[in-house]
Amino acid sequence: MWSQIGAWYLDPRFIEIPITTLALSLGAFLAFATPWTLLAYFDPVWAQPYRIQNKPFDVSRYLRRNLWLITRNALIMLAVLVLIWPLLRLSEIHDGILPEWYVIASQLVFFILLDDYLYYWLHRSMHSQKWLLKHVHAVHHEIRNPCALAGNYFHWLEYLLTGALALVGPILVGCHIVVLYVWIIIRQLEAADGHAGYDFPWNPLRYLPFYDGPVYHDFHHARFKGNYAGFLHYVDRFYGTYIKEYLSYRYKRWISRPSDPSAH
Numbered sequence: 001m002w003s004q005i006g007a008w009y010l011d012p013r014f015i016e017i018p019i020t021t022l023a024l025s026l027g028a029f030l031a032f033a034t035p036w037t038l039l040a041y042f043d044p045v046w047a048q049p050y051r052i053q054n055k056p057f058d059v060s061r062y063l064r065r066n067l068w069l070i071t072r073n074a075l076i077m078l079a080v081l082v083l084i085w086p087l088l089r090l091s092e093i094h095d096g097i098l099p100e101w102y103v104i105a106s107q108l109v110f111f112i113l114l115d116d117y118l119y120y121w122l123h124r125s126m127h128s129q130k131w132l133l134k135h136v137h138a139v140h141h142e143i144r145n146p147c148a149l150a151g152n153y154f155h156w157l158e159y160l161l162t163g164a165l166a167l168v169g170p171i172l173v174g175c176h177i178v179v180l181y182v183w184i185i186i187r188q189l190e191a192a193d194g195h196a197g198y199d200f201p202w203n204p205l206r207y208l209p210f211y212d213g214p215v216y217h218d219f220h221h222a223r224f225k226g227n228y229a230g231f232l233h234y235v236d237r238f239y240g241t242y243i244k245e246y247l248s249y250r251y252k253r254w255i256s257r258p259s260d261p262s263a264h
C-alpha cells in the first residue's frame with residue numbers, strides 16, 4: 001500500500017499539475033499585480049484623474065497583511081493539493097499531445113464563462129450567508145479602495161474555494177496541462193486587473209467583450225453589495241444584482257473621455 005502511495009507522488013504529473021500550477025498562479029498574480037500596486041503606492045499626479053475612487057490608496061496600510069495572507073494561503077493550498085493528489089490524479093488532465101489551437105481557444109472561453117458563473121454564486125452566497133460574510137468574506141472586504149495586490153487578499157477558506165472553482169472546468173474537460181497553465185494565468189490576470197484601482201483608457205483588457213475593466217469590481221468593494229461576478233458583468237445584469245451607479249459612472253468615463261477629471 002505504501003509503495004502504491006509513493007508511486008502516486010513520484011508520478012511526474014504530481015509536479016506538473018498541483019505544484020507547477022500553484023507556482024505559476026502565484027508568479028503570474030505577482031507579475032500582474034506588482035506594477036499596478038507600485039503605481040497605486042506612488043500614485044503620481046498624472047495618474048490621479050484615472051483613480052476609480054476619488055481618494056488616495058491605502059497601499060502601505062495593508063501591504064504586510066496582504067503579503068502574509070498570500071504566503072499563508074499559498075502554503076495551505078499546497079498542503080491541500082498534496083493531500084488530495086490521490087484524488088486529483090484521477091482527473092483526465094494530461095501532458096500528452098497538445099490539441100489544435102481552436103480546441104484550446106474554446107476550452108479557455110469555456111473555463112472563463114464557467115468559472116465566472118460559479119464564482120458569481122459563491123460570491124453572492126458569501127454576502128447572503130451571514131456567517132460566511134462575517135467570518136470569511138469580510139477579510140476580502142477589509143479593503144474598500146483596492147489596489148491590484150488586494151486581488152489575493154483572502155481568508156484561507158475563500159482562497160481554497162476560489163481555487164477549487166477554477167479547477168472545475170479543466171477537470172470536467174480533461175484538458176492538456178498547458179491549457180490549465182494558460183487558464184490559471186488568465187484567472188490571475190482577472191484578479192489583478194479587477195482590483196487595479198485605476199481606469200485607464202489604454203488598458204487593453206477593458207475592450208474585451210463582456211468585461212468592463214477594473215471599474216466593475218471596484219464598485220463592489222466601494223458599495224459592498226452587487227456586482228458579484230468576478231469578471232463578466234452580464235451575469236449580474238441577468239440576475240438584476242448589478243450596481244446601477246456603476247453604469248452611470250461607466251457612461252461618464254467612457255463616453256465623455258478622455259481627460260476630464262471632473263467626470264469621476
Ligand SMILES: [Zn+2]
Pocket residue numbers: 123127137141220
Ligand atoms: Zn464581496
Ligand SMILES: [Zn+2]
Pocket residue numbers: 140150151195217221
Ligand atoms: Zn475584490
